Amino acid sequence: xxxxxVCAASLTALVFxxxxxxxxxxxxxxxxxxxxxxxxxxxxxxxxxxxxxxxxQLLIVLFGTPTAYVLxxxxxxxxxxxxxxxxxxxxxxxxxxxxxxxxxxxxxxLLGSSLHALGVTLPFTxxxxxxAVAYVASPLFVRQAIxxxxxxxxxxAAAARTLGAGPVRTFFRVVLPLARGGLIAGLALSFARGLGxxxxxxxxxxxxxxxxxxxxxxxxxxxxxxxxxTLAMSGVLVLISAVLLLALRIGLTWQRxxxxxxxxxxxxxxxx
Amino acid sequence: xxxxxxAVHLTxxxxxxxxxxxxxxxxxxxxxxGGSNMLAAQIEQGAPxxxxxxxxxxxxxxxxxxxxxxxxxxxxxxALVIVxxxxxxxxxxxxxxxxxxxxxxxxxxxxxxVGDYTTKVLRTLHLLxxxxxxxxxxxxxxxxxxxxxxxxxxxxxxxxxxxxxxVSAKVRVIQLPARAEPTIxxxxxxxxxxxxxxxxxxxxxxxxxxxAQRKLRAAGxxxxx
Numbered sequence: 001x002x003x004x005x006v007c008a009a010s011l012t013a014l015v016f017x018x019x020x021x022x023x024x025x026x027x028x029x030x031x032x033x034x035x036x037x038x039x040x041x042x043x044x045x046x047x048x049x050x051x052x053x054x055x056x057q058l059l060i061v062l063f064g065t066p067t068a069y070v071l072x073x074x075x076x077x078x079x080x081x082x083x084x085x086x087x088x089x090x091x092x093x094x095x096x097x098x099x100x101x102x103x104x105x106x107x108x109x110l111l112g113s114s115l116h117a118l119g120v121t122l123p124f125t126x127x128x129x130x131x132a133v134a135y136v137a138s139p140l141f142v143r144q145a146i147x148x149x150x151x152x153x154x155x156x157a158a159a160a161r162t163l164g165a166g167p168v169r170t171f172f173r174v175v176l177p178l179a180r181g182g183l184i185a186g187l188a189l190s191f192a193r194g195l196g197x198x199x200x201x202x203x204x205x206x207x208x209x210x211x212x213x214x215x216x217x218x219x220x221x222x223x224x225x226x227x228x229x230t231l232a233m234s235g236v237l238v239l240i241s242a243v244l245l246l247a248l249r250i251g252l253t254w255q256r257x258x259x260x261x262x263x264x265x266x267x268x269x270x271x272x
Numbered sequence: 273x274x275x276x277x278x279a280v281h282l283t284x285x286x287x288x289x290x291x292x293x294x295x296x297x298x299x300x301x302x303x304x305x306g307g308s309n310m311l312a313a314q315i316e317q318g319a320p321x322x323x324x325x326x327x328x329x330x331x332x333x334x335x336x337x338x339x340x341x342x343x344x345x346x347x348x349x350x351a352l353v354i355v356x357x358x359x360x361x362x363x364x365x366x367x368x369x370x371x372x373x374x375x376x377x378x379x380x381x382x383x384x385x386v387g388d389y390t391t392k393v394l395r396t397l398h399l400l401x402x403x404x405x406x407x408x409x410x411x412x413x414x415x416x417x418x419x420x421x422x423x424x425x426x427x428x429x430x431x432x433x434x435x436x437x438x439v440s441a442k443v444r445v446i447q448l449p450a451r452a453e454p455t456i457x458x459x460x461x462x463x464x465x466x467x468x469x470x471x472x473x474x475x476x477x478x479x480x481x482x483x484a485q486r487k488l489r490a491a492g493x494x495x496x497x
Binding site (some may be wrong): 102106107108123124202205206207208209212220221223224225227 | 307309310312313376378381382383407408409410411412416420423424425426
């Protein structure tokens with residue numbers, strides 16, 4: 001009896017999650033989807049999305065990795081506050097993130113007014129899109145990276161140190177390879193989230209074809225004009241996200257079966 | 273059955289520029305404000321609206337032609353203006369100034385009524401090409417434009433006169449030359465698929481009656497012709 005209920009509930013949940021995805025592809029034939037990709041609006045939005053997302057992920061890795069490492073390995077006063085701060089954009093409504101970014105980096109913003117005086121104006125530029133994506137997507141990488149670093153065996157790093165490796169060398173030769181799986185997983189999630197960014201982008205960067213109009217913004221803009229183009233763009237985003245998540249699953253299973261002592265994986269599977 | 277238990281609850285899809293005034297006219301309805309074009313597209317996709325109030329006559333006419341709404345009625349008019357931040361950092365005094373290099377102009381997207389009115393005005397004034405170069409964003413509705421200007425991020429934007437009044441402390445209004453002023457008529461219609469036809473019709477009738485018209489006028493809208 002209860003098994004039937006559990007099965008029915010899971011089946012309902014799966015159908016519920018699957019139906020919108022099926023509907024997107026049911027409306028468009030694959031040929032039409034490919035055809036729409038040559039639509040200049042779709043193509044421009046795809047390029048803007050890809051460019052800003054890649055740049056944002058680069059910034060996230062460059063700044064997020066050391067931050068995650070410090071938060072994973074050091075305990076200091078305010079540690080909990082720092083972790084909360086790093087995770088906050090994950091739960092903030094994107095509109096709030098957008099307002100915050102405008103208030104901080106806008107032309108009359110807290111820091112933005114000084115930047116403006118120096119001749120740098122961020123709103124309505126691709127840099128603004130990149131910043132919005134980085135702000136909203138970074139927690140997915142940093143959280144995963146913290147878990148991955150926490151799961152690395154500190155004895156291995158200590159052993160490397162006693163064998164004469166400096167802290168930098170130990171980090172790059174021992175800690176980083178151990179945490180690699182978790183870092184890549186975090187990057188994939190953060191990339192997928194960043195591609196979907198909408199609210200903060202439209203508020204902070206605006207929406208202009210070829211400049212700041214990313215795929216999600218183009219979907220919204222084209223909704224009433226060209227419904228099939230929005231379906232095609234939605235299809236592209238679904239495919240990218242699905243491929244990323246699937247690759248992640250397969251990569252995880254593969255790593256789990258080939259290595260028996262990769263503790264970072266447990267950190268990942270526990271939190272993903 | 274349910275209608276016996278509770279009063280009819282109307283869902284009204286209305287142009288973003290009606291955001292402040294509609295709740296004053298009818299407090300009981302549930303509103304969805306947005307770009308009229310987005311709302312029309314939602315109705316075409318089967319969204320459960322009872323009344324559609326658009327910032328133009330074109331979209332209700334299109335829905336009517338498709339059999340998705342009853343005959344539209346014009347219930348008010350509006351005017352298009354330029355707004356600049358109160359401090360006017362780009363020193364804009366006329367519409368011609370918008371063509372100056374480096375001015376950040378915010379407009380609504382094509383298809384959004386206010387975006388189409390903007391294009392029309394600029395075309396009449398032979399400024400379309402020059403000003404288009406300065407457009408930094410195409411917003412999804414008129415309030416998007418208003419916000420960016422009120423925050424001081426854009427140097428100028430095209431909005432309705434009624435929108436400018438809602439943030440009069442933050443923006444300055446620049447009138448358009450009379451010869452370029454577009455005719456802006458708002459039309460509303462009862463959505464055909466509505467389950468509350470009588471109540472929706474009553475909403476429209478009330479909209480045309482004196483009390484509602486007084487409130488529209490007080491908000492800066494113009495009398496329906």
